[in-house]
Amino acid sequence: MKLVAVVDATVKLPELEDLTLYRSAASIPFAGRYRLIDFVLSNVVNSSINSVGVFPSYPFVSLMDHIGRGKSWDLDRRRDGLFFLPVSSKDIGQMSVGAFPALAEHMNFFERSRQEYVVITNCFTVCQLDFEDMLESHIRSGADITEAVSGETSLKSYILKKELLIDLLHTYRDKQIFSIEDCVKRKKNSYVFGTYEYTGYFAIIDSIQSYFNESMALLDKEKRERLFLQGRPIYTKVKDEPPTRYMVGSSVKRALVANGCTIKGTVQESIISRAVTIKKDVKLDHCIIMQKCTIEEGCDLAYVIADKGVHIGAGVVLRGTAEKPIVLRKGESVSKEDYR
CATH class of the missing domain: 2.160.10.10 (Hexapeptide repeat proteins)
Incomplete structure (x- = not known):
């Protein structure tokens, strides 16, 4: 696979504060037996990506305990696999996906990766995004950066060449662009921007209200079937517990x-x-x-x-x-x- 994945678990969501006092948003329980990060990690492995960097910020003990070495997602590999890359940077935007100061702390991860392209995604968008299909669309379009959207809504997932990302990590302060999300929003003329239209189920969990509403929505069988697709399972940490x-x-x-x-x-x-x-x-x-x-x-x-x-x-x-x-x-x- 030509893609290496960056899962940004650093984004602060103030309206989820009651659920994130002791954990990051990525490890918030959802739909009974899952955590929010399970959905993006499952998208990654279902898209045949086997090199993943998870970038968390404090507090991340709960997240570390949940994902471990990535065994539940078949990412505990000798080559590539899952990399847990904590960040200490303090100038990370409150709602900015793919913050360059955070990614730059682990420049070595990108420089050593063998993949040509990078997908940068978040932990608070629950969906069934196919990054293989998105990459094919990105290459066909000739864009420098492709953003996943559903209608007018950004899903805050982005694909670009690794060499372009490395260049942005070296020059972001001079260009005054501080995240991949910021770069796409500002749409500076030096880059060509494209979009990838996603038509499946999605839910953006960025507040207590959206968390409650989207959780209750999954009680509807039709909506559950749109999220939990045959052939694209959602994986989670396995726990040996008896039936209810x-x-x-x-x-x-x-x-x-x-x-x-x-x-x-x-x-x-x-x-x-x-x-x-x-x-x-x-x-x-x-x-x-x-x-x-x-x-x-x-x-x-x-x-x-x-x-x-x-x-x-x-x-x-x-x-x-x-x-x-x-x-x-x-x-x-x-x-x-x-x-x-």
């Missing part, structure tokens, strides 16, 4: 439930991650419950996002709205006294 147990008296309707859970209550229109415990007489409606949460007896929750390891005490009643879901932060413990 649905106990006598439980009721689950229109929900996505991962493995390892124990459910005794009522769940509807909700997404439940791995190893969640939902006890007797609990009612969940339009909730996102992340892994290893415990919800004690008699709770009534609607439009709630509970991050990993949240404990909700007996009898707690929490009611958010579709426009403003309640977010419980990672490891938080909630009792009735907290919401009197």
Whole structure:
């Protein structure tokens, strides 16, 4: 394959702050059993790319734990494979994909790679982008830089020649262009810009509201089938957990439930991650419950996002709205006294 991939996990998304206090956006759980980075890494390997540089910024322990050496994506190779390339640069734009100061910290990665072209992509666009097809379109067009779009929406994925990227990394300060996204937005005359039209499913997760809306949208079977395609699987870290147990008296309707859970209550229109415990007489409606949460007896929750390891005490009643879901932060413990 002619492509080396750059997965930019440095982009800061302030409107996701409640979910990124202890992790980067790339490792936010999504659709029950996945993390956001799973989708871009799966796009990469499904496009026959076997050399990938993941550029994370602090905090990245959660991300490191999830992707490891890339075994779940068949990227743990002696030649090429997955490279974890943390960055320390402080002049990275808040919403700028492919920040040159960050990439320049690992110039050696690009200089040593054998591939002729580079795809620079992000972790917060969930889609099924075919980078092989995008590269063919880029070469046919004769453009210097090609951007993936869906209608008027940028998917913030870019292809260019590696030698052009290296030149940009050496000269970005003089040219006052600080990222590949910035370069495309400014469209300076010295380069030819092209677009690649993507027609499949996509979701941009850049706020709590978009995270909630796009998560709930996947309860629709038709939308799930547009994202989870046959022949282009979404890979994730494998965990050996037992099947979910649905106990006598439980009721689950229109929900996505991962493995390892124990459910005794009522769940509807909700997404439940791995190893969640939902006890007797609990009612969940339009909730996102992340892994290893415990919800004690008699709770009534609607439009709630509970991050990993949240404990909700007996009898707690929490009611958010579709426009403003309640977010419980990672490891938080909630009792009735907290919401009197």
